[in-house]
Amino acid sequence: MTLMESFNNKLRGVVKIPELRSRIIFTLLMFLVARVGTFIPAPGIDIDRLSAMTAQNDLLGFINMFSGGAFQRISIFALGIVPYINASIVFSLLAVIIPKIDEIQKEGESGRNKINQWTRYVTIFIAIMQGIGVCVWLTSAGLVIEPGFRFMLVTITILTAGTVFLMWVGEQISVNGIGNGVSLLIFLNIISRGPSSIVQTIQLMKGSKFIIPVLIAVAIAAILSVSVIILFQLGQRKIPVHYVGKGFGVRGGVAQNSYIPLKLNTSGVMPVIFASVMMMIPSLLIRSLPTTFPYRDYLVLFFDQKHPVYMILYALIIIFFSFFYTAIMFDPERVADNLKQGGGTIPGIRPGEETVEYLEGVVTRITWGGAIFLAAIAILPMAIFTALGLPVFFGGTGIIIVVGVALDTVQQIDAHLVMKEYKGFL
Template identity: 40%
Template sequence: MLRAFRDAFRIPELQRKFLFTLLLLAIYRLGSTIPTPGVDHTRIAEAAGSAGSLLSLISNISGGNLSQFSIFALGVLPYITASIIMQILTTSIPALEKLQKEGEEGRKAIAQYTRYGAIALGAMQALFFAILVGEAQNGAFLASGWEPGWMFRLNVVLTQVAGIAFTLWIGERITEVGIGNGVSLIIFSGIAASFPKAISDIITLYNEEAISLLGIVAFFLVILAVVIGIVLVLQAERRIPIQYARKEIGGKQYAKQQTYLPIKLNGAGVIPVIFASAVMTIVQVLEQAFGQDSEVTRFLVKYFALNTPTGIALDVLLVVGFTFLYNSIQFDPKRIAENLRESGGFIPSVRPGVATAEYLSFISTRITLWGAIFLGILVLVPQVLQATSGISGSTVFVFSGTGLLILVGVALDTLKQVEAQLTLRSYDGFISKGRLRGRL
């Protein structure tokens, strides 16, 4: 693998792609340090640092940008949400489904609608945070000289919408000109940037004798086990054999061809975890809305807080449910069976048509169950880390299963793109050793 990177940097075109990607990511990280005008970023950082708070949860999902309420505080979260909504609408609205089948032009139109949706969602989220920051603790989060009101809210909304648009532009340029998926790399850089501070906090706790050396060792052993498990699951897939009948094209006879249909063990990726986090965020929004002394707030804190058994169980159930929901939308056995029949393909020992659809549905359901269980286990990682090591607070959530899943998934996807670039140029760095293959 290291030899492959060495070979990649010897190719001028790939050098330019790597440098261009790093430059845009550096610009993004620079913007993440610029606070939104009118906000006291010091007090915001203190609120976001308290484990279990609303700002803490969203800050960890956004890669830490919200901890300073920077101009990129929302980052690509609105775009991710808009993309998920558009995927669901594409499968349920015939006009969008027809547009998607129109090739490159249709995909460009859907991508444009997704951008519009991201801007609209970002504006609504920015307005919510502007109201939350402006009204919380009698304006304690406002910078000197600023007053809560519509002028402050308009300032926050315009700043955040501009930040979202610029972030999307960076992501698209990386995808088109650089290496890897731009949006994924932006999320990757945000989470990775939180690691040095988290490690520094662990060292501080050890120096203060708040945790033991054995606890730190257990902490990183759990993380290592989680990373290995993520790699194995992300690479795992079920390959269903597909055969095509003998064909005659242009007077030539073509023999039977055999290929396979891959079904990934974790086809939903991190999307169910993001959905579940959004629902748990709504619970915390209700806590903020009803106040600390109301009966509703006490009930929510008692049964639905993230550190309670019922709250953890609800989070896991939401992840499992959203995994099945998302896979049912993305994987359509009937459509695949029809496409196979039209192209002359079939699964050995399975009749074409309805029987093929039922067989694919059965296989997909079984695989989705194991993928959902895996994601549910990742949700429990922060609690396992806290119980085994004694480390608590935001440091645990930096190394949570969600963050590690994003990091490992983006790293593997980027390495596969580098592998493809090297293969095109007859370099065998990844091919001879350590190629990123799917596992049966």
């Protein structure tokens, strides 16, 4: 059977499962709603000048990528889903600092619902603050047709309402669609900017005798990056487990071997998303400072995407969130306790504390590899584009997010297919 025939069989399998088919259709409809909103601009803004500024500024272009082009039009979805991500980061950090929040998270469904509700409230607050910042920046840049209190009130209300609506869309996709709604919205925004980013890069290089070799080199690098990311995202470190006793698929108490699958990149794409959002905040704050502020020009230079200081800080934050998110996702003590209660042991490792230490050591080594890999993929394209004298219209950050979210979504589809006795995509 050829690859295309195999793919067609999977598609027929998707069509034959009513629940999966309805989930995919629902997700696509929500995608349509999210894209339509990016083309509805807020009133009272010089859109043409703003679009020109966005095309010439790497930071604004990066923000525009996360909003799917909504920022350059200051549409109703100009803030995107970023305030919700910021709120999620806040509660993730608070859960480590404040034990009470961590206890609430462990209460099960009711605890998670309570945290989600608080996250929504914080999202609204952050959206209002960011809306105020956007209005102040638009006014100071001379992009507002009739500046004043009325403009501020209307624009802040529109931008906040747009973020709240996108937050609802993301939650609806997670519940009634397929995949993680927030991640899929970011995925949608990034891929929607892909064609225009490629066109901008080609236009910038018009007249250069190296345009064809450079474009070929970039295409090859992108293909290799995608291939390596897929291999790394699907890679596992299998820890062997030895079970003894009945009730574990054994006969007559005979021992059976199994394994604990540890993903090489347990945290997925979340560290890159978190780090990208975190690096936007100081860049925007610094650029909003008065020109007379001491050392402003140096700070603006250091937090430019092309500067080595920015790249180093970006890589360090990715590494930090890789460990942070892995610690949330994987609890060695809980795994060791479950093994002990189930009669499972890791060969050569005693149950209890020794198992916990062994698992912590393995996860730490894996996380170092995954964190460094994510950081390298995220910053290398920026360094290459800078060396070639090209603006960073697209790069490792977008590739990691797109590939990672696509793989997670395909695996969820695969799980539905397996449940209905269809062979999965992967």
